[in-house]
Amino acid sequence: MKNNDSKLVVVTGATRGLGRAMSQKLIQMGHMVAGCGRSTDGINEMNELNGPNHTFRALDVSNDSSVYDWAREIIGENGAPDVILNNAALANSPAPLWKVPCSEFSEIVDVNIKGVANIIRHFVPAMIKRGSGVIVNFSSGWGRTPSPEVAPYCTTKWAVEGLSKSLAQELPGGLATVAYSPGMIDTDMLRNYFGSGAASHPEPAVWAEEAVPFLLGIGPEHNGQSL
Numbered sequence: 001m002k003n004n005d006s007k008l009v010v011v012t013g014a015t016r017g018l019g020r021a022m023s024q025k026l027i028q029m030g031h032m033v034a035g036c037g038r039s040t041d042g043i044n045e046m047n048e049l050n051g052p053n054h055t056f057r058a059l060d061v062s063n064d065s066s067v068y069d070w071a072r073e074i075i076g077e078n079g080a081p082d083v084i085l086n087n088a089a090l091a092n093s094p095a096p097l098w099k100v101p102c103s104e105f106s107e108i109v110d111v112n113i114k115g116v117a118n119i120i121r122h123f124v125p126a127m128i129k130r131g132s133g134v135i136v137n138f139s140s141g142w143g144r145t146p147s148p149e150v151a152p153y154c155t156t157k158w159a160v161e162g163l164s165k166s167l168a169q170e171l172p173g174g175l176a177t178v179a180y181s182p183g184m185i186d187t188d189m190l191r192n193y194f195g196s197g198a199a200s201h202p203e204p205a206v207w208a209e210e211a212v213p214f215l216l217g218i219g220p221e222h223n224g225q226s227l
Contacts, residue, residue, distance in 0.1 A: 005030065006031045008031070008032045008034065008083075009031055009032065009081060009082065009084075011026070011033055011034070011035040011085045012035070012036055012085065012115070013087045013088030013089065014033070014035025014036060014043075014087075015035075015037030015039045015043055017185075018182060018185060018204050018211075019035065019037065019085070019087045020042075020046070021205045022211070023046065023054075024205070025208040026212060027050055029216075032054060032078070033054045033056075034054070034056075034081065036070060037056070037058065037088070038058065039058070043056045057073075061111060061115030061116075061118055062110035062111045064118045064121070064122075070122075071119075074123075079126070080126035080129070080133060081123055081133065082134070083136065083216065084119060084120075084124075084133070084135045084136065085136050085138070085215065086120070086136060086138055087138045089111060089153075089157075090108045090153075092150065092151075094150065095149055097152070109152070109156060112159075112160070116137055116163065117163065120135060128172060128175065131174045132174045132175060133175050133176075134175070134176050134219065135167070135176070136178055136218065137164045137177065137179050138180055139161055139179040139181045139226065140153070140154075140157040140181055140182075143157025143181065144157075144158075144161065144226070160179055161226060164179035165179070165224055165226075168223045168224030171223065176218060176219060176220045176221075176224075177224070178218060178222050178224070178225050180215070185202055185204055
């Protein structure tokens with residue numbers, strides 16, 4: 001159970017990259033994290049590393065029924081989350097759009113768009129009932145500016161921008177949702193596109209030192225913004 005001074009933060013894609021770095025920083029700051037990821041080994045590692053005060057679950061956010069069960073468990077034990085960090089995402093292997101296999105395109109859409117919607121569908125009603133909460137949907141610079149050979153990823157991140165702005169108009173007072181572009185960070189995803197050049201950008205843990213306090217500072221006054 002969280003204490004009166006801590007926030008309950010839901011983090012998707014919590015086993016690697018930005019999600020892992022954010023989870024660790026949040027825990028360091030005294031907040032309670034409920035995280036998920038597709039890697040069972042990664043989830044087991046996060047549970048062993050962080051102890052019983054935090055919970056990490058192996059699930060695919062594109063599976064609506066799995067998200068439903070997870071949300072019921074988290075809300076039932078801890079109440080509505082204070083913050084949702086909708087971070088889980090996949091990126092395509094660099095290729096012209098016509099060379100991207102249908103199965104790969106579909107998987108990216110399922111995780112990057114439907115996964116975001118599934119988390120919102122099953123967690124946000126409890127936040128609305130309480131009258132407060134922040135939903136941060138992770139976008140990208142490629143969700144605002146196009147680039148070749150990443151059309152599937154761009155497509156989904158542009159969709160996150162639109163989804164966030166529409167949701168912002170539906171939320172009652174006291175809540176907020178934003179589309180957040182984290183910038184260039186040295187992750188496996190960035191290395192997929194830039195190779196060794198990704199190393200010129202901050203590592204996730206370094207990025208999280210400033211990013212997590214910034215994200216925790218988002219409030220109703222930011223509703224609908226692209227940050």
